[in-house]
Amino acid sequence: MNFNNLIKNPKPYAIAASEKIKNKLRVYFSKGNKVHCEICNWNGNGFFNGKCPKCNSLPRTRLIPFSLRHFGLIKNNLNILHIAPNLNEYNYVKNTFQNIKQYDRLNIRAVPHINMEQDITKTDIAENTYDLVIVWHVLEHIVDDEKAASEIYRILKPKGNLLMSVPIYPKGNMVTYEDPSIPYEDYMKVHGHPDHCRSCGMDYCKRFEKVGFSTKLLNVYQNEDLKKYGLSKDHVVWAFNK
Numbered sequence: 001m002n003f004n005n006l007i008k009n010p011k012p013y014a015i016a017a018s019e020k021i022k023n024k025l026r027v028y029f030s031k032g033n034k035v036h037c038e039i040c041n042w043n044g045n046g047f048f049n050g051k052c053p054k055c056n057s058l059p060r061t062r063l064i065p066f067s068l069r070h071f072g073l074i075k076n077n078l079n080i081l082h083i084a085p086n087l088n089e090y091n092y093v094k095n096t097f098q099n100i101k102q103y104d105r106l107n108i109r110a111v112p113h114i115n116m117e118q119d120i121t122k123t124d125i126a127e128n129t130y131d132l133v134i135v136w137h138v139l140e141h142i143v144d145d146e147k148a149a150s151e152i153y154r155i156l157k158p159k160g161n162l163l164m165s166v167p168i169y170p171k172g173n174m175v176t177y178e179d180p181s182i183p184y185e186d187y188m189k190v191h192g193h194p195d196h197c198r199s200c201g202m203d204y205c206k207r208f209e210k211v212g213f214s215t216k217l218l219n220v221y222q223n224e225d226l227k228k229y230g231l232s233k234d235h236v237v238w239a240f241n242k
């Protein structure tokens, strides 16, 4: 084994192991109460490159608990659908909502914490099934997002809520841009991500209003909140009501 080469070009498992050790030290040495991660309940003196040293959550993930509280959506006895959650999001919802009647996790691919392998643009879910649907940084990957919007509307109960966030690209963009003739290889160049099929703007909510939803927007936080919960002022959340 060439150790010089290994130090210059560390293998992915070596990077992950060293990150794990660094995070353990960060948790140990950053005891305090300046910041709070609502995903894992860690308190400390600061996040590290935006990440929580205990659960590795990102600012956009920590925005889920913040916006659920902001819109008053944490209630008992709900039927919840979570579209393509990551593991942190899944654990947070499972541990936060009391007496969940049903908590479905849908993804187009089979991943360990998913219980429904389905396409959100055409599910076999009965209409009026859910009280709350959560979809976080997913719709920018779905080509037929308008079909997904009507499908979510169909499976929500009357007065049910959809909590949604997408990345706004470029920062502060007001008008959503997409062009179906752009080839997949050019997504990175045009939309800033190799798998984003559009650049979402602040008008992206109109696609949901078109299928019948009414909208509430959250994009302004107090500075103290940004700091305390490790959020980004560039992220937006919409709460849609059926």
Ligand SMILES: [Zn+2]
Binding pocket: 037, 038, 039, 040, 041, 042, 052, 053, 054, 055, 056, 057
């Ligand atoms: Zn955390």
